[in-house]
Amino acid sequence: MPETGSFTLFRVFGIRVQMHWTLVLLALLITWSLYAGWFPRVLDEAPPSLLLALGIAGAIGLFASILLHELAHAMVARRFAMSVERITLFLFGGIAHMEDEPPSPKAEFLMAIAGPLMSLFLAFLAVGALAVGGAAQAPAWALALVAYLASINLTVAVFNMLPGFPLDGGRVLRSVIWAAKKDIVLATRVSSLIGQVFGVALIVFGLVAVFATGSLGGFWTVLIGGIVVRFARQSYVALLVKQALRGATVKNFMDPDPVVLTPDATVASLMRAPTRLSEQLVYPVARDDRSLVGLIDLRKTKGVPPPEWERHAVREFAEPLPEGMRIGPDADAERALRKMNAAGSTELIVVEDDRLLGVLSIHSLIRQVQLFLAGPRRALPA
Numbered sequence: 202m203p204e205t206g207s208f209t210l211f212r213v214f215g216i217r218v219q220m221h222w223t224l225v226l227l228a229l230l231i232t233w234s235l236y237a238g239w240f241p242r243v244l245d246e247a248p249p250s251l252l253l254a255l256g257i258a259g260a261i262g263l264f265a266s267i268l269l270h271e272l273a274h275a276m277v278a279r280r281f282a283m284s285v286e287r288i289t290l291f292l293f294g295g296i297a298h299m300e301d302e303p304p305s306p307k308a309e310f311l312m313a314i315a316g317p318l319m320s321l322f323l324a325f326l327a328v329g330a331l332a333v334g335g336a337a338q339a340p341a342w343a344l345a346l347v348a349y350l351a352s353i354n355l356t357v358a359v360f361n362m363l364p365g366f367p368l369d370g371g372r373v374l375r376s377v378i379w380a381a382k383k384d385i386v387l388a389t390r391v392s393s394l395i396g397q398v399f400g401v402a403l404i405v406f407g408l409v410a411v412f413a414t415g416s417l418g419g420f421w422t423v424l425i426g427g428i429v430v431r432f433a434r435q436s437y438v439a440l441l442v443k444q445a446l447r448g449a450t451v452k453n454f455m456d457p458d459p460v461v462l463t464p465d466a467t468v469a470s471l472m473r474a475p476t477r478l479s480e481q482l483v484y485p486v487a488r489d490d491r492s493l494v495g496l497i498d499l500r501k502t503k504g505v506p507p508p509e510w511e512r513h514a515v516r517e518f519a520e521p522l523p524e525g526m527r528i529g530p531d532a533d534a535e536r537a538l539r540k541m542n543a544a545g546s547t548e549l550i551v552v553e554d555d556r557l558l559g560v561l562s563i564h565s566l567i568r569q570v571q572l573f574l575a576g577p578r579r580a581l582p583a
């Protein structure tokens with residue numbers, strides 16, 4: 202499933218390469234700035250058509266460089282049996298999507314370092330080509346293009362090695378703390394904090410640049426800083442939840458004896474139904490043998506005035522259970538949480554072969570995360 206705002210470009214080694222729409226704007230911006238800024242500075246007598254061709258080639262070269270950087274991460278991830286289904290090229294780089302956390306500090310270290318090493322390698326290749334091309338008196342425009350590729354690959358390598366999670370450098374740092382302390386949660390907390398500090402520093406630096414020089418280029422830095430802060434926080438929270446729910450399935454947390462309404466029950470009995478959770482808005486509708494009929498949502502019955510509650514049956518308002526709110530008893534608890542998120546619901550109905558098994562509430566999952574944070578954490582095997 203492509204994420205919002207992204208579309209698929211092509212597949213390579215079975216990995217789907219996606220592009221976020223913001224990248225189309227960025228590609229135009231980069232082409233233009235190369236055409237109007239970078240190349241005219243180094244090639245003063247080039248005709249505009251050549252400058253434009255170089256601008257386009259430079260932008261393509263930049264994205265190819267980022268893609269190779271991400272593919273390097275993906276290949277090492279595969280080597281450690283982590284599946285990489287897709288790579289998204291983004292505003293300021295790429296993301297190789299990995300479903301799982303790395304299995305060991307060593308796996309994470311190698312996976313994280315692979316991208317910057319690839320970028321460094323590409324920069325060295327470009328510098329080598331520059332030396333050979335210069336000695337062989339290659340045309341100035343070709344040398345200018347190669348020089349540009351050398352500089353951007355070096356930039357990508359250096360920027361990504363800054364030690365804030367989730368940048369590559371932050372992942373390297375996390376793997377080192379993880380190996381030393383045998384605690385991935387602690388390691389993630391420290392490296393994500395450094396990532397946030399670093400992101401805030403970028404924002405401040407960008408704002409100072411805007412006000413001090415009056416140039417708008419600083420806003421770029423502010424934007425990247427904001428993204429770094431957000432990602433650093435999100436990835437820490439996501440990891441906590443993942444760790445807290447590790448190995449747990451839906452049936453560990455579901456209420457196997459939930460409030461169930463029969464199709465013939467009145468709206469009055471729905472309104473007076475005992476609630477274990479005052480926030481609960483949906484109830485399963487099932488027959489006495491627990492074969493599922495569907496779902497009733499209190500928001501659908503709220504238009505019925507209290508004097509008429511006795512006159513209406515639940516079946517009038519029941520609707521079939523949407524796929525997004527149905528889950529099996531053996532599904533991962535973490536997957537259930539993602540499903541709730543996607544459905545915008547605090548409950549999922551647990552069903553097997555159209556028989557109602559229970560209701561899973563977000564509160565029981567949240568409680569598990571709280572217990573995980575409070576108790577002594579199981580250290581993961583290093």
Ligand SMILES: [Zn+2]
Pocket residue numbers: 270271274316317361369
């Ligand atoms: Zn990277």
